[in-house]
Amino acid sequence: MTTPFNDIVEKHVVKNPHLEATEWGWEKDAIGFRWVMNTLSERYDLPCFVLENGMGARESLNENDTVDDDYRIEYHRNHIQKMKNAILEDGVDCLGYITWGPIDIPSSSCQIAKRYGFVYVNRTDKELLDLRRVPKKSFYWIAKAFKSNGEDLD
Template sequence: DIYRRYKKPIIILECGIGVDEKLNDNMSVDDDYRIDYFKNHLVEMKKAIEIDGVDCFGFLTWGPIDILSSQGEMKKRYGFIYVDRGETDFKDMKRYKKKSFHWFKKVIESNGEVLDL
């Protein structure tokens, strides 16, 4: 609707999902829900470009690593990289790649052509 109204190129900004997550025994997070969320958005974006002729020149997610929410909380996780810290306990702050990290890397490398794991 925005593109049809203004006929200006668009970029998708601030796309993301916040979920309460924990590291698994493999020091990762199996976040298939995040992969599905982004995959569905990218499929619809591709339809808008190819079918509706929308001039979309980019897609940006929220932060690539887990960041504080707008409420200043770490309960919900948003990134492709898990940061080992709690609400008040900073722990070691190490970073761990989530399953979605490896998926999104393939999406970027294929310029959005490969959306499956």
């Protein structure tokens, strides 16, 4: 069931056919992210702080009992690099970068099928299973990126 807000958003959103999107239609646009940072900086001349950046994906544990979420690493790598470009090349005053929740939690629609975190929680929408927490591949990557203050994005 859609809400009136969702109806308004869907009516006015123009999809960019040149951008890759998630399963839920959310486009991945690191260049647009940099553009928004610059626009806000020019318009308001105030520092910015990036909050809740990330992407959702349908995930499950693989045979090695982990999640190889290279798509999440690529997403954050691209966005952090464009943020660095906005700061170092364009002069945007940015105070920090915070991702969406670090652990998988149910979304606002009470579903866990769309996972955002760096730590997998072993449950489904219908069953709690054992609720075990399993660090995803992106967990180790984001820890390294944050520890290096964005210098090590490999």
